[in-house]
Amino acid sequence: MNEIAVDIVLLALLAATAIAIARLRNLFAVAMLxxxxxxxxAGLFVSLDAVDVxxxxxxxxxxxxxxxxxxxxALTTREEKKASRPTWVPLLLCAVTGAALIYGTLDMPRFGAADAPAQxxxxxxxxxxxxxxxxVPNIVTAVLASYRGYDTLGETTVIFAAATAVLLLLGFGRRKRGKERE
Amino acid sequence: MTMIAASTAGLLIAMILVIIRSFAGPTLYDRVLAVNSFGTLTVLLIGLLGFLTGRPDFLDIALVYALINFVGTIAVLKFFRYRLLGRASPGRTFGEEQV
Structure with missing residues (x-):
């Protein structure tokens, strides 16, 4: 009962944060949010017993x-531009997609049910x-690091390559030339 | 048990207050501070959730969260100060606060 209350509060805060992210124009504030x-x-995942995730x-x-x-x-502007077109078509699309996804979950077995096909x-x-x-006492860790060790190694390689590319694009570790021009 | 539930409720209320500050915060530093406090509250919540569900095995993970939160805040503040994260050169950029 207590966990359900915690879950509800966390989900409500999650929704409020998402709405605030969508509505704020200051991009620094959006990054913080x-x-x-x-x-x-992460708190919600812990509450669902998925500590690794x-x-x-x-x-x-x-x-x-x-x-x-x-x-x-730092490479772009700090303020988001106002949308030039009306936004109700994307909103409608998102609402329909969300409703379809929720409709899809109605057929799913209950959370943690022992007779679910996945179990x-x-x-x-x-x-x-x-x-x-x-x-390894944690079965999830055993599956990730032992039974699917090669899979995890591949994932790590992909993430390493992606991180390297992003860091190169952002120009980390290089002195900024804009300072000299100012 | 009641005490832990009451602490969790108080923690959730504190989280709501901090989130309101991070939504409304007029300056950027309000928001940075709010995010830092929120990280601390998340650490406490994870610790309490362990006791609430009767399995306090996640305390060490809460500790690692605290470390990540601290390092992340340092990184964000350093970024605001020097405008870049790699080799900051304090001699040239010191005191240039643009934010």
């Missing part, structure tokens, strides 16, 4: 991507074998 959004999402969300969303956003902002395929196997085979 995006960091808050990530922290809220929450940790990634806090490190990437709250830490690195905020800094990258600010680095990108009956390979999950019992992992639960039975993870501890004796790998010795």
């Amino acid at each position: 995006a960091s808050v959004f990530s922290l809220l999402a 929450a940790f990634t969300e806090a490190a990437v969303g709250g830490g690195i991507s905020t800094v990258l956003m600010l680095g990108a902002l 009956q395929h390979v999950a019992p196997d992992y639960i039975a074998r993870a501890m004796p085979e790998t010795g």
Whole structure:
């Protein structure tokens, strides 16, 4: 009961933050609020027992991507321009897409239900074998780092390449030439 | 148990207040401070959620969150001060506050 109340409050704050991000014009404030959004999402993930995901969300969303956003902002303007066209068509499209997604969740099994198809395929196997085979107490970590080790290595390579490209685009570690011109 | 639930409720109210400040904050530094406080509140919330669900195994993760929050705030403030994150040259850019 308590967790449900916490979830509801966190989700409400998440929605309020998203609306504020959409409405604010000051892009520095938007970058700061995006960091808050990530922290809220991380809290929600912890509440849903997905600690690994929450940790990634806090490190990437709250830490690195905020800094990258600010680095990108230094290259562009600080104020968002007003939309020149009416925005009700995109709003309608988003509302319809969201309604379709919510309609799609109605068929899903209940959260954490034991007879869900996702829990009956390979999950019992992992639960039975993870501890004796790998010795890692957290099964999610065992799957990520041991059974799908090559997959995780590939993901890490992709993220490393993407981070390198973004850092090169933003020009980190290079002295800014704009200072001399001023 | 009641005490932990009450603390969680108080923490959530504090989070709401901090979020209002980060929405309304007239200057940028209000928002930076609000985000920093919000990170601290998230750390406390994760710690309390562990006790609320009876599994306080996540306390070490809350500690790592606190570290990330601190480093992130330092990075943001350094960025505002020097306008770049790599090799800052304090001799040339010191005192140029444009934000």
